[in-house]
Amino acid sequence: MTKNLIFAADIGGTTCKLGIFDQNLKRLKNWAIKTDTSDPTGRQLLKGVYNAFIAECDMLNYKLEDVIGMGIGVPGPVDFEAGVVNGAVNLNWQSKVNVKALMEEMVEFPVIVDNDANIAALGEKHLGAGQDANDVVAITLGTGVGGGIISNGKIVHGHNGSGAELGHIRVDHEQHFDCNCGKAGCIETVASATGVVNLVYHYHPKLTIQSQLRPMISSKEITAKDVFDAAKSGDIFSLFIVEKIAQYIGYLASILSVTTNPKYIILGGGMADAGHILLENVKTAYSQFAFTPSQENTEIVLALLGNEAGIVGAAGLIKTYIIEQE
Template structure:
């Protein structure tokens, strides 16, 4: 039997797992990324951890087929990272080559959210579907597009950056520096910004009570919690969020026509109070034919999606 190492590299922590041929994680460990020490030192520590995990399973290194990695940045040809979103590492770095020199193992990589999408498509909520788009709804919005067994990474590795499609001409400022992005409206940050603007003029509501009048501590979760308790003020904000989420997903359906959209990230944890509203609004934005036998579902792999998806990069 052969095995694959899946590596999910984050700004603070890196998750590493040994995965079998069925996509099951046999053992995993989280280590500090310590990106300030430089790419080579980080990669060396990752390889040392992989060796440690193999040893714990009594697996010979020769039975390790390869190493797959999820990287925070655009990746070209599953080898070269155009730039790193959170690391002070050089641009256009061939991480695949660097790690192959360190480990002697075939190494392939892709953008971290693409890798999560691949994990959900092959082993999670998208299993069995020919096409799916995974949307990570957190501080920002990331995306991964899976069609006919392949990730759509694009010419320069920026494929799947759905958070930066434009929903409003010259709209709200996004963290990317442009205006009107999907992310500026439907992310946790977008929800919080909208809630704060409304709380400044209306403090007679359950949401204001929940945060004890301290608007600076507001989080998206507070909005959903208050809405679930029937707070009309918060329900209006959820409806606002659902409108933009439906608009963004509708655009995706009209362009990609996937079988499934898989929602992950902190905002998705709102559950049915958000999901039901999005489904109700979708027909306003998606062509009717794209909704035939289409499903929006929640991701099922959680923190394991990155490890499993990274491992799936190795054929």
């Protein structure tokens, strides 16, 4: 192949991370621009991304004829085949934006678009914790819970693009907390950063032991990080909460392990920064829940790429869907 460059854009609510990679996903250039949310049609934002690539290529003496394709990640639901984003609140896109068509008006090479959770999973599959595996699941534990499933090397999109919306699997069957999706008991309500706080307020009235969290609970300033930090220092109530969270995540992991039999189940997002205390508790819960044959050689691991998973995965779209198809 003579063409050897990949353009990648990970579009977020405040910044667009941009990258130029070679055909083996080696990163040649890495920078960011401010996200232009002034235009609800998306045209301005995408024009800004295009201009940034043109300027950078001029500077680096890269030729547009050498570009294999551009991968784009967006924070909203995507029709993968069409490259259409069905609205993105953080970008001020209230209705459909055909990202693929708008970008392809400006460039000669193909453009592939997917949502941020899916590209993060693909990034971990290519260069992160899921390297050398074709079957990988990533669970992103942030303000909400997201996910991506890579099956047989490809992202699972499902018939209307809502495949792998892992945050809305009901794990709390008693449905203590309402979810943004309109239902209740979704894993997002009990195992996201906000979910941790939900659990703290639910269980603390029953608290009979001393806990170092008490002052933060009373002042309503408690965060998920406080809970994990206290658990690490041996606080019994915090350990109880961490075990609860781990049970929910372990239960989700057991469902995923039976449905897709991944080589790796990768825990990422801000909450995964808690590290081994979360990982070990999830592993324990998972081993209790999961069907034994599907557990064999499946590893639960922490994500490796952090915030870089998205940009790597955006480039990974071109690697997976164009280069590896040839």
